[in-house]
Amino acid sequence: MNYQAIGTIRTPYTEVTGAPYQSAEPEEQDDRLFYVELNDEYAEGLYRLDSFSYLYLLYHIDRLKKPCNLQIRPAWTGDRITVGLFASRSPARPNSIGLSVVRLYAVEGNRIYTSSLDVFNGTPLLDIKPYIRDLDTKNDANYGWIDDLPDRDHLMLHIKGVPHDY
Numbered sequence: 001m002n003y004q005a006i007g008t009i010r011t012p013y014t015e016v017t018g019a020p021y022q023s024a025e026p027e028e029q030d031d032r033l034f035y036v037e038l039n040d041e042y043a044e045g046l047y048r049l050d051s052f053s054y055l056y057l058l059y060h061i062d063r064l065k066k067p068c069n070l071q072i073r074p075a076w077t078g079d080r081i082t083v084g085l086f087a088s089r090s091p092a093r094p095n096s097i098g099l100s101v102v103r104l105y106a107v108e109g110n111r112i113y114t115s116s117l118d119v120f121n122g123t124p125l126l127d128i129k130p131y132i133r134d135l136d137t138k139n140d141a142n143y144g145w146i147d148d149l150p151d152r153d154h155l156m157l158h159i160k161g162v163p164h165d166y
């Protein structure tokens, strides 16, 4: 396998500022801070993408410093819980592929403006796929082991990087 980036993700986040653990709720974001710049040679492939309200973005988590361990303690749980790597969304994986679902705000030329992302500025984009209602929405999805945490709703605010007072 030999994947090449097809574009670049632009965000306000750097290795110094850090980034949220996951993308925040779309309505809370400024719609011009986060966008994807697709390489010119792929721009034709954006035809009718703007008919979708949500997208999957797949990207290469290119600046990892953490080792890939098969059991981890997610930081947002306060290091309380041990889970298997594949039962987590940890960025330190055998293949450094990240996945985010984002709201699509606008396509202008080869730029795709989106809701917030949980990646550093300059993260290489691997692919874009439309998020399709009914195909991708699973109404019976649960929280997995996160359901066992007594303060689940509070911790979900941490995962999503939603500011809160407590």
Ligand SMILES: C[S@@+](CC[C@H](N)C(=O)[O-])C[C@H]1O[C@@H](n2cnc3c(N)ncnc32)[C@H](O)[C@@H]1O
Pocket: 018, 019, 020, 021, 022, 023, 060, 061, 062, 063, 064, 065, 089, 090, 091, 097, 098, 099, 100, 118, 119, 120, 122, 123, 124
């Ligand atoms: C928990 S991961 C989740 C990534 C993706 N949403 C997923 O579920 O696959 C998000 C974290 O990855 C780290 N990160 C983001 N972009 C990165 C990059 N380009 N290189 C290294 N680490 C990155 C940041 O610390 C961020 O908080």
